[in-house]
Amino acid sequence: MADKAAAKPSPPDRPAPKPVPAKSTQSDEKRNFEPKYNWMDKTRQWGVRVKPGKAGLKLGDLNVGIYGETPTQWTDQSRNPRGAVPRRGMPPVGYAIRDKAGLWADCAADLYEEAIQRRWAPATDVPWDTIEPLPDDIEHALCQVCTELVSYANVDIETITGWQHQMSYGYHEVKQFLATASFDAARHYECFRKRALANGGGLGLEGPGMVNRMILESRGGWTEAVVYLLVLRGAFTLTLYRYLGRYAHNDAERFIFAHALADKARHVTYALDHLKYAVAHADDQLQVVRTLIAIGEGGLTRDLRDPVLREALAVIFGGGVAKAAHRGMAVYGEMMRDYVATYLGYCEWLGMPRDPARLPPPLNEFANPPDAGA
Amino acid sequence: MAVIVAVWREEKHDEMSEAANGTEPQLDLGWMDRTGPWDTRAEPGKYGLTIADISIGEYGEAPEVSDNLTGRPRGAAARPASYRIGAYAVRSKNEIWLDNASFLYEEALQRQWSSATDVPWHTIEPLPDDVEQAECQLATFLTEVEFVAGDVPARWVSLTTPDFYEPRQVLLAQVMDESRHMDVFRKRALANGGGLMQATGATAGFVGSIDLSRDFTEMSSRLHISGEGAVLTLFRMGELMAQNEAEKVIYRLCAQDEARHVAFGVMHLRYMSETAPERREEIHCYLDEAEGGLIGAANPVGQLTPTSESMAIILGGGKEHFDDGMNKIIAIRRRQLQEYRKRVVSAGFGERFENGRSRVAQLIEEAAA
Numbered sequence: 165m166a167d168k169a170a171a172k173p174s175p176p177d178r179p180a181p182k183p184v185p186a187k188s189t190q191s192d193e194k195r196n197f198e199p200k201y202n203w204m205d206k207t208r209q210w211g212v213r214v215k216p217g218k219a220g221l222k223l224g225d226l227n228v229g230i231y232g233e234t235p236t237q238w239t240d241q242s243r244n245p246r247g248a249v250p251r252r253g254m255p256p257v258g259y260a261i262r263d264k265a266g267l268w269a270d271c272a273a274d275l276y277e278e279a280i281q282r283r284w285a286p287a288t289d290v291p292w293d294t295i296e297p298l299p300d301d302i303e304h305a306l307c308q309v310c311t312e313l314v315s316y317a318n319v320d321i322e323t324i325t326g327w328q329h330q331m332s333y334g335y336h337e338v339k340q341f342l343a344t345a346s347f348d349a350a351r352h353y354e355c356f357r358k359r360a361l362a363n364g365g366g367l368g369l370e371g372p373g374m375v376n377r378m379i380l381e382s383r384g385g386w387t388e389a390v391v392y393l394l395v396l397r398g399a400f401t402l403t404l405y406r407y408l409g410r411y412a413h414n415d416a417e418r419f420i421f422a423h424a425l426a427d428k429a430r431h432v433t434y435a436l437d438h439l440k441y442a443v444a445h446a447d448d449q450l451q452v453v454r455t456l457i458a459i460g461e462g463g464l465t466r467d468l469r470d471p472v473l474r475e476a477l478a479v480i481f482g483g484g485v486a487k488a489a490h491r492g493m494a495v496y497g498e499m500m501r502d503y504v505a506t507y508l509g510y511c512e513w514l515g516m517p518r519d520p521a522r523l524p525p526p527l528n529e530f531a532n533p534p535d536a537g538a
Numbered sequence: 539m540a541v542i543v544a545v546w547r548e549e550k551h552d553e554m555s556e557a558a559n560g561t562e563p564q565l566d567l568g569w570m571d572r573t574g575p576w577d578t579r580a581e582p583g584k585y586g587l588t589i590a591d592i593s594i595g596e597y598g599e600a601p602e603v604s605d606n607l608t609g610r611p612r613g614a615a616a617r618p619a620s621y622r623i624g625a626y627a628v629r630s631k632n633e634i635w636l637d638n639a640s641f642l643y644e645e646a647l648q649r650q651w652s653s654a655t656d657v658p659w660h661t662i663e664p665l666p667d668d669v670e671q672a673e674c675q676l677a678t679f680l681t682e683v684e685f686v687a688g689d690v691p692a693r694w695v696s697l698t699t700p701d702f703y704e705p706r707q708v709l710l711a712q713v714m715d716e717s718r719h720m721d722v723f724r725k726r727a728l729a730n731g732g733g734l735m736q737a738t739g740a741t742a743g744f745v746g747s748i749d750l751s752r753d754f755t756e757m758s759s760r761l762h763i764s765g766e767g768a769v770l771t772l773f774r775m776g777e778l779m780a781q782n783e784a785e786k787v788i789y790r791l792c793a794q795d796e797a798r799h800v801a802f803g804v805m806h807l808r809y810m811s812e813t814a815p816e817r818r819e820e821i822h823c824y825l826d827e828a829e830g831g832l833i834g835a836a837n838p839v840g841q842l843t844p845t846s847e848s849m850a851i852i853l854g855g856g857k858e859h860f861d862d863g864m865n866k867i868i869a870i871r872r873r874q875l876q877e878y879r880k881r882v883v884s885a886g887f888g889e890r891f892e893n894g895r896s897r898v899a900q901l902i903e904e905a906a907a
């Protein structure tokens with residue numbers, strides 16, 4: 165205490181006191197250093213020689229012997245690589261997701277490598293020079309749709325990055341796949357923004373945001389986020405991309421929607437594989453996912469009631485405002501029926517079939533062929 | 539839940555039902571008048587249509603402080619009824635901004651590579667046991683540390699308003715790069731008759747570590763400037779460390795990626811230094827700590843640890859040339875420190891090397907002795 169009182173505090177804008185030089189020099193260090201080699205031979209499995217196959221040396225190829233063992237719980241809270249000899253006594257980094265059932269999908273390693281092989285760069289791969297001026301109403305509609313798609317990509321980004329760092333290192337394949345997924349989303353974010361700003365238009369009106377909030381508020385775990393982000397929204401986005409590709413006005417748009425579709429298909433594949441794993445391996449998860457889906461459908465319906473996206477799509481599908489109400493809306497209805505059929509197919513595959521009659525209206529009406537709905 | 543669903547069910551069917559049952563709906567089209575600035579025509583340049591090319595007019599203006607709580611794309615028309623979704627922690631531009639984000643992001647896209655197919659794995663030949671063990675120890679260390687630089691930036695991305703989407707894009711590219719780094723070193727450890735060895739614990743939850751930063755610039759000074767700066771120097775010495783063409787390619791490609799990550803940190807610090815001079819003293823404190831990290835146990839050439847021993851074997855060419863390897867380690871340390879000093883000067887904080895605050899000059903001298 166006495167020392168502390170006597171010490172003269174340095175003013176905040178003055179440099180900190182010069183540190184006392186270390187006694188030893190670097191040359192001493194070199195001279196005195198005796199290697200211990202006590203790290204040598206510390207391995208859980210030696211003699212591994214993974215050879216590249218036809219598609220190179222893939223992440224999944226490494227899963228041999230103990231290196232491929234993924235236990236149902238990962239208790240190590242450090243960044244110890246799976247299969248390495250752990251160092252004891254390390255303070256935990258603190259991961260929320262330590263159960264395999266909370267994130268796993270067998271396909272993650274393959275999807276990771278596929279994402280890397282199928283990478284694209286919006287700046288240079290999209291043939292931007294094929295974009296020609298469009299009638300004003302169509303440009304307005306496309307810019308509005310792009311605005312919504314930028315927001316969707318934003319939610320992909322914020323949700324995935326919000327969970328990724330909470331996942332244990334024992335399941336690195338999933339963390340790595342998700343790095344490709346958030347990077348895909350980054351590409352979608354800029355690409356749809358670029359399209360909106362490239363042809364005499366601009367960004368439109370932001371969306372209502374109910375589903376966005378629901379996805380970001382998935383506090384029940386990554387599996388819940390997967391249900392909302394990659395199944396409910398994911399299947400919807402996939403369907404949008406497919407129809408927008410079909411009604412594209414030029415090669416640039418065709419390229420964008422085809423590539424965004426391929427990216428999104430990987431995300432949805434992971435999601436379905438994960439949910440299948442989760443419901444098979446975690447107690448009560450089937451019922452939980454079923455409940456989440458019912459809640460999610462309600463949120464989605466609420467967003468879908470907002471006319472903006474629907475009308476913009478109808479203008480694009482109808483080829484202008486004049487035919488939007490009739491032809492455009494008919495195609496929109498067809499798109500929604502496609503979406504609902506895809507979504508119901510997913511539910512069925514996951515072992516939680518949905519009764520179309522119990523979907524919240526008017527989603528239930530899109531579950532039927534056009535004539536039967538009236 | 540039942541209540542919520544019931545409320546939705548009571549809402550009257552509108553044109554969406556009409557789309558479902560085929561009757562002709564009336565369109566509102568009011569949204570056509572609610573847009574961001576119109577008549578925008580971004581043109582592709584020599585490098586395609588980059589995010590710099592679309593930073594035009596109001597769309598190029600990032601606010602000093604973002605009040606965007608709905609996550610809307612910057613420049614889009616706001617909808618007053620939209621849900622607030624973003625409790626963004628990073629809402630001041632100078633907390634995260636840098637001037638060359640577009641360049642770094644677009645370059646990252648152009649320079650993506652595949653550890654499965656771009657590394658000539660067939661050039662790896664069996665090595666003497668001591669060298670293979672050393673390679674595997676180093677690869678274990680790198681597998682362990684690489685994804686800190688993925689986990690932590692990812693978390694900050696989720697906390698940053700989309701009004702600052704340009705730096706977010708660069709960080710997302712970084713997460714992707716680090717994922718590839720983590721996997722390429724795991725591949726190396728398992729490709730040549732070896733295996734993973736013992737983890738070092740270099741990234742455990744120590745107070746003051748990259749994980750625990752409470753401020754983006756604090757994190758960036760530790761991660762980008764100190765941590766990745768040190769790793770970049772190592773990777774740049776890949777020619778010295780590599781035993782075969784595959785390893786040369788790995789180090790070269792990783793160095794290329796790391797250079798972008800480090801550049802992010804330097805450019806961000808420069809921006810911060812110019813726009814928030816009141817934070818300079820605080821930044822110097824982060825750099826004091828960052829310098830501690832530079833000579834700490836997490837840096838295999840900073841302090842002599844098991845990883846340094848493995849590096850000495852690799853650099854010397856076997857246990858019998860351990861001393862040669864040690865000399866090279868000290869040379870790499872010197873280069874690390876010199877490159878660090880250059881970066882900090884470039885970021886606008888060079889006075890710490892003049893006023894005696896930093897020990898780096900002394901450490902460089904010692905490494906030359």
Ligand SMILES: [Fe+2]
Pocket residue numbers: 684687715716719796
């Ligand atoms: Fe890295």
Ligand SMILES: [Fe+2]
Pocket residue numbers: 687716766795796799
């Ligand atoms: Fe890095």
